[in-house]
Amino acid sequence: MTVPFSSYQNFARGSVGGYVDGTWTETTPATTASVKCCIQPYRAGENAIAPRVGGRWTDGMVSIDAESAIYPDKGGAMGDRFVYDGDLYEVMSAEKYVYGMSTDHWEGYGQKINDNTNQ
């Protein structure tokens, strides 16, 4: 049994990234997974896992509770990509929670992809 989320979210999965001639280059995601889940903006109390320059921030971050697997980046493979509130996000962390009851699910967080530098 899993947590009964009611709405589906598409996750683009399987893109691979690396540097070519100095510029980051990614392949097109190989598959799209439709996952029942709940995505929410980070709340003030959830600021413990996002270290950045100058402290810990939650700007541009969302928490994800999903009924089935979601994947962060691993090696050269990029994390699942999804569109939330009109912006593109990437899954940065995901863990499976198994309680042995009707609440098994995946929890993770996503971060807005920022492409505002191109010098």
Add this chain to the structure above:
Amino acid sequence: MTIPTSDIKTALFSFVEAATGLANNKIVFAHQNKPDPETSYLSIIPILSIKSGAGGAEIIYPGDGTIEVIHDRDIVAQITYFGPGAMTVVSSILDAIEHPVKSMVFGDANLSVRNDAQITNLTAPKGLSYEDQANIDLRIMARYSDGIVDDLDWFNIVEYCGEGDLADKIPLTRINL
């Protein structure tokens, strides 16, 4: 045209790749919001600063009602290596500047290059230990044209006519532009 950013980036990358012998995927342009390469790598800020060159702008009047401005720019590029032997790797870039064949890539792109500042050892803590880091600044000189090719429309009618003793001696001539 505007400052040739693309030419500068291409020339810089080729030059640094040849000078250091590093693998293609170990040389990156900085600040892309993407993961750093694993272990050692070299980061390039292709345009750290821009200022007018010592010669100033050259303004050319070809005589056909147009103006061509040749801009002269001094651009500073910053190169930093992260990893063991950083001073040696960055020193190889300085060596290559003085090597006519290795620095020819800039000439081919209508640019020139020279050393701008001393190589600096920036070794700093990273995680639980120190990491070798070294930096060099290159000064790249670029000249590019900014032509004004349209009708300037500074005047619409020119009238040639005489004054004083020449009054009525020169027939009225009009040039309508």
